[in-house]
Amino acid sequence: MNYFSSDFKLGILGGGQLGKMLLYNTRKFDITTFVLDPNEEAPAKLACNTFIKGDLLNYDDVYNFGKQVDLITIEIENVNLDALEQLEKEGKKVYPSPKTLRKIQNKATQKLFYQDNHLPTAPFSRFAFLSEVEDAIKNGGIELPFVWKSAQFGYDGNGVKIVRTVGDLKDLPKGECIAEQLVPFKNELAVIVARNASGKVKTYPVVEMEFHPEANQVEYVICPARIALNIQQKAQEIALKTSEAYNHVGLLAVELFLTQEDDILINEVAPRPHNSGHQTIEASFTCQFEQHMRAILDLPLGSTENKVASVMVNLVGAEGYTGNVVYKNIETIMSLDGVTPHIYGKRETRPFRKMGHVTIINKEVDKDRAIAQTVKEQIKVIAG
Amino acid sequence: MNYFSSDFKLGILGGGQLGKMLLYNTRKFDITTFVLDPNEEAPAKLACNTFIKGDLLNYDDVYNFGKQVDLITIEIENVNLDALEQLEKEGKKVYPSPKTLRKIQNKATQKLFYQDNHLPTAPFSRFAFLSEVEDAIKNGGIELPFVWKSAQFGYDGNGVKIVRTVGDLKDLPKGECIAEQLVPFKNELAVIVARNASGKVKTYPVVEMEFHPEANQVEYVICPARIALNIQQKAQEIALKTSEAYNHVGLLAVELFLTQEDDILINEVAPRPHNSGHQTIEASFTCQFEQHMRAILDLPLGSTENKVASVMVNLVGAEGYTGNVVYKNIETIMSLDGVTPHIYGKRETRPFRKMGHVTIINKEVDKDRAIAQTVKEQIKVIAG
Secondary structure (H helix, E strand, C coil), X not given: CCCCCCCCEEEEECCCHHHHXXXXXXXXXXXXXXXXXXXXXXXHHHHCCXXXXXXXXXXXXXXXHHHCCCXXXXXXXXXXXXXXXXXXXXXXXXXXXXXXXXXXXXHHHXXXXXXXXXXXXXXXXXXXXXXXXXXXXXXXXXXXXXXXXXXXXXXXXXXXXXXCCHHXXXXXXXXXXXXXXXXXXXXXXXXXXXXCCCCCEEECCCEEEEECCCCCCEEEXXXXXXXXXXXXXXXXXXXXXXXXXXXXXXXXXXXXXXXXXXXXXXXXXXXXXXXXXXXXXXXXXXXXXXXXXXXXXCCCCCCCCECCEEEEEEEECCCCCCEEEEEECHHHHHCCCCEEEEECCCCEECCCCEEEEEEEEECCHHHHHHHHHHHHHHCEEEEC | CCCCCCCCEEEEECCCHHHHHHHXXXXXXXXXXXXXXXXXXXXXXXXXXXXXXXXXXXXXXXXXXXXXXXXXXXXXXXXXXXXXXXXXXXXXXXXXXXXXXXXXXXXXXXXXXXXXXXXXXXXXXXXXXXXXXXXXXXXCCCCCCEEEEECCCCCCCXXXXXXXXXXXXXXXXXXXXXXXXXXXXXXXXXXXXXXXXXXXEEECCCEEEEECCXXXXXXXXXXXXXXXXXXXXXXXXXXXXXXXXXXXXXXXXXXXXXXXXCCEEEXXXXXXXXXXXXXXXXXXXXXXXXXXXXXXXXXXXCCCCECCEEEEEEEECCCCCCEEEEEECHHHHHCCCCEEEEECCCCEECCCCEEEEEEEEECCHHHHXXXXXXXXXXXXXXXX
């Protein structure tokens, strides 16, 4: 199929900031795009050819959307898989496939998949209801403290909580969840693997993630990770094994823990462009969004090498501010070397809401990290 | 004014491929954009908030468009300047200013401006009508051969012709023109200068241009230029002087000749993002489109340093093909190291029509140039 012709139609499920950044790269290739999103004001709405409002979890909305296009991809995992399976049966290309998405969408299933495939991950127990967790604590089935994770629809720190006392369970959702052993780790890492429809694979350099203590959101993404080369290689090997096990098409972002003993454990995966790859826009030979396009269109994959070192800073709403967003001191940070802000276009800010990100690029990663600190201290996402 | 708010409205005159690439960067900053273009199918239509169909040279179309926005910029010089002057009188920001545009839009005026400001340029004569040129040749006022340039609306090799015999004048437009001395030059160079509203200035590295012999279109843009450092500095100094003379806001692309005697002469300028800066998207710390945005919004200018060396190849329609475009062997070139195609989205190809460009990036410029050769040999923009 000639993708570089107006006959070909690409459908994207989800029109958030990932979809928006993906669309810039579809424009570069002049690909005709359809976007499905429940939000009439979705960030991606502007850069697509046809925007359709609909529920990503509703069978009919997803099925009817898919019927209009030739190839369907996603910017978010929480979509109706029955509809995607039906579309695949009817000959539509769906990347990542619903088969892959089923193994990822539910976090309990995801963890069991690692076990079944002998992929390293922290010990855990799966529970159908939160009440069972309480019983398990009482009868010694699991020990405190542990990490509670909702099996469904967790993102941006929602759906994850460290449980130190039975009381901590109080306000949690009642449904299916896992209790994961709290592993003391040195570092959180991530590796993005790209795989095209023909099975060609490329692995991005390892990034290091610094998390915000309260919000449990990534605060800095540092590339390359400041860890020993052999550990970087180990992380890439495990990411590659994970990618092989899923046999996905498109990107797979693999989030990893580096333990005190320098073991590497898989935290979770996302089969799409990912927050841990935003710095590739400025820093990599091939940005993750172009790479995802190359992969799902079965084009040759681009080089995953770095042009420069980088640090990505998430722009999240400051505590104590809700309302029309103002990016205080954005001019100040733009005067710093190698700094580019990316504003996602959400009108309303609230504490810890992801409003954008800032990329800092330089020849040396330490210089990036120092400037990133200043960026973090200077810019304030407030309401006004 | 807070540009990073939905209240601010940016107007762009022209919705071609330059406007389209400029818009990606407005999206990055979440700026609300209006685009005016005569073509209902303009490439930039997709990425703007509001598209208005209209004639860029019609007073009312430009004036009524400008009234709806806060700041007006251009992607093409050939716009109605009376309307822009009126809008400026009424307090709208117009960057570049109509005052600057008047000095550039007409090529005869542009050449006289260089003379008046002691900026080096090839000797020339200005003529109100083509007939006067013929007379001047006959009475020895100008010598053959010389370069004929239309004073109005020349671009992409249109409006420029080397005249070797009186017969060569036959098919030329009859209006105002200049006859420029044919200067034997080693090389064509270009330097882009960015100037923000506060007068802060930054200069990009010198690029070297290789032209297609027949089409008189840029075939390769090579950055950094493979010339001696002192000549690079000289070219940057002249570009900077030219920028100061125009006192423009936004980008100024300065095209230069390097003569056999290593003198540098100004060929022409463009007060906007330019074909000689496309490689900055992949290769520079700050791409020309983001830099133009920073300049007109009076934000701090970004670094103009290279991350990597680059070569840009124009994708033009192959001779002998007219009709629905097909990019033959695009998969082949995408398998080469550091190659990214940019497809402009024009449906119809014709000989030498600009259909897109390809950027090749690498650590060494010679490797880029070698790969660019392969790209040029492999890809064919044909009809099918």
